[in-house]
Amino acid sequence: MKGKTQLGEFLQARRSHLRPEDVGVATYGERRRVPGLRREELALLAGVSVSYYTRLEQGQAPSASPEVLDALAFALRLDEPERRYLHDLARAGRQRPRGPRPAPEHVTEEHAQLLDVRGEAPTLLLGRCGDVLAWNRLGHALFAGHVDPDAPDLPDRRPNMARLVFLDPHTRDLYADWPSKARAVVGHLRLVAGRFPDDAALHALVGELSAKSAEFAAMWADxxxxxxxxASYEMRHPLVGSLTVVQQTLGLGRGTSVVVATTPAGSSSRAALTLLAQATVPTEPARTPARAATD
Structure with missing residues (x-):
């Protein structure tokens, strides 16, 4: 996932999604062989020369100024996350020394405390690529109750939410609108790729998912x-049935984030979470009765 190539592919993909009528470009009834805007039309909208834009899209321009990138973002009707992603790709494409390899991800004491105080709400601590670094009991029960609850403690066995969403049948069935969840996962990985273009773990994850899931490959290419x-998701949990949760993600720095699932007070979804909490309370091992004293 080299920066220059990714920048050109992103520009071309987003250009192909824009119809001339979306941006006020007159076509005078002309039949077009390919969908979307032409390079010259986008260049005109952005106020740059066609030759320069062509070199930029083909990865032949050494750099693009922030002003040019913002002009392209405006012409392409990008939202704020997409605009930041465009800038990240441009920075990744510039000549620069390779940065240090990302440090292994682990759970800090502060992160552990955060999971403790969120004990009444399903909570996950995720790494850059979606690896589950930790979860509280209810987070495990809601999102992956079929997975070993101790798996996040072992780096080589940590569940990965992207793998679960695309490759695990249980997780696929968990989401009533699975395509929406899948697109959100891919969209997030795109953001991570822009911020951490040299992350070997991300390269390996994208390669694995592209090879094993045609749906992921198609969404990634988009x-x-x-x-x-x-984001709000309707979930179909095997233990408590249907419930709708709002998944709120809070960034903690260097790509680590905490995901909390919330429900409105007094709702049937809150009742379902309460039932799930009760159904997954660890059972204490039965005590062996003390042997009666003998005379």
């Missing part, structure tokens, strides 16, 4: 970028 800080 170059959609999505910020997933707030």
């Amino acid at each position: 170059h959609r970028v999505k910020s997933h800080m707030l």
Whole structure:
């Protein structure tokens, strides 16, 4: 996922999604062989020369100024996360020394305290690529009750939410609108790719998912970028049935984030979470009765 190539592919993909009538470009009834805007039309909208834009899209321009990138973002009708992603791709494409390898991800004492205080709400602590670094009891029960609850403690066995969403039948069935959840996962990975273009773990994850899931490969090729800080999902849980949760994601720095699932007070969804909490309370091992004293 080299920066220059990704920048050109992103520009081309987003250009192909824009119809001339969406941006006020007259076509005079002309039949077009390919969908979307032409390079010259986008260049005109952005106020740059066609030759320069062509070189930029083909990865042959050494750099683009922030002003040019903002002009392209405006012409392409990008939202704020997509605009930031465009800038990230441009920075990744510039000549620069390779940065240090990302440090292994682990749970700090502060992160553990955060999970403790969120004990009444399903909570996950996720790494850059969606690895589950930790979860509280209810987070495990809601999102992946079929997975070993101690798996996040072992780096080589940590569940990965992207793998679960695309490759695990249980997680696929968990979401009533699975395509929406899947697109959110891919959109988030796109954001991560822009921020951490040299992350070997991300390269490996994208390669694995592209090889094992045609749906992931198609969504990844679409170059959609999505910020997933707030999203509502209807879930079909095997223990408590249907419930709707709002998944709120809070960034903790260096790509680590905490995901909390909330429900409205007094709702049937809150009642379902309460039932799930009761159904998954750990059972204490039965005590062996003391042997009666003998005379």
